[in-house]
Amino acid sequence: MTSIFDSLQESLAFLNLDLFMLLSLISLLGGTVIFLVMAVNALVAVYFERKVSAFMQDRLGPMEVGILGFKGGKKFWGGIGQTLADAIKLLTKEDILPKSSDKFLMILAPFIIFSGAFLTFIGLPFAQNIVISDFNIGLFYIVAMSSVGVIGIILAGWSSNNKWSLYGAMRAAAQIISYEIPIGLSLLLVVIVSGSLHLGDIVQWQETNRWFIFHSPFAFLAFFIYFISTVAETNRTPFDIPEAESELVAGWMTEYSGFRWALFFLSEYANMLIVCIVASIVFLGGWLSPLHLINIFPESWYILDGPALGFFWVSLKAVILIFVMMWFRWTFPRLRVDQLMYVCWKVFIPFALANLFFVSLWELIF
């Protein structure tokens, strides 16, 4: 895998800048790309979520706001400009800090959460050669950086000086820290089998053998443990007790408004995208096409397998997983706090540990 960082360094060599300027320029470009990806992702995902929820509840969802006069009709494109208008509204909102809040921490907290999501994107490949910087320890880097955000959540809850915020932050911290363990254990299974933390190597293994979800019954189970745990880690229904609207108003975001609240929103949807891309790369073959799963297609179809379409396959898999997450959200009722902890500590972690043991046996035998 060649990373965007390296290829930019080569293609910008004609500018004859010294190394300091060149690296700053490349970092700036890479950062802008990540920010744009996060912003566009949030815009599209919010619209998608509102439409999906509306259709699941037999409603129409946003219908009024179009873009440049295009209003689409009564189907999916009906309110296509809605989230753009919402974003502009958010950025122009009054910025409120409660009088007795800890102002410094309240300003800092959204940026810590945002940096957590932002840093994760640096090591996250979107296709074979589309990754900002290609780390040897890619998978571990992603797990490490996605654990930073929880500090921001706790600080946001505490500094708001509000009971709902504090309860939400405490719940979120307990939940995220707990569910990191089954996530780590199920990813470890893949690392044990493929023998590498490098995401390119993991996909390479799947290309020569088979997708990890079909590797063994244990890997199949591990995918579901991973996926359900990431739903909990991104604080989405049915695990959204940290921001349960009916009891905690909005959890740790209660006192935030305007731009800082937009940052929370941006990082929440960015985290969704991150966990879904990781799931599709690690378990679902990444940029490999699903055509090889069943060998019934004519030879000419395998042009779809090429590296040019890697981005398409990764995003298709990720979008399907995001859709499943939204499907969960509008189908299941919210869990209680004790049920949530029970699922993590007494179901997922023992199963994930047993999985690790049995997959090692499987590797010894086969």
Next chain:
Amino acid sequence: MAEYLFLFMAALVIASAFWVVFSPNLIHSAVSLLFTLFGTAGLYVFLYADFIAATQIVIYVGGILVLIIFGVMLTSKIDSPSIASSSANQFIGGMGAFAIFVMQVAVIFNTPWNIGSEQSRDATVGSIGKLLLTDYLLPFEIISILLLAALMGAALLSRRN
């Protein structure tokens, strides 16, 4: 380039570590520790120890710092400066700190540091794993038993009512 980045990281670590000690507010100390730990991870990257850097962030930022903040939140009157910066036995403490400082400076200047021009850039994960399961297996297992004992002790203490 590398020197400037290194100086930035080192300054970040030292400045935030100072604020951890001298901040009148315990929560601000804990937040400042976040920057210290991140800066230390950055310094590990300068030593080509990428795995150690990521481990530093997973364990210290994602785990231990969260526990510290939880602990701080459970103390009453976080904001009052008397809890954070009250100090008894200032003379003895100062002498102890000074003795440790002198000892560390002596160690720094008496250690024959291995200064190479360019270290190898090979992946470190494999060799760390091999060493942990061969040469350092016994210390590794002893540490895990210690952690298990701590875990069981914590569970026992919290259930004793």
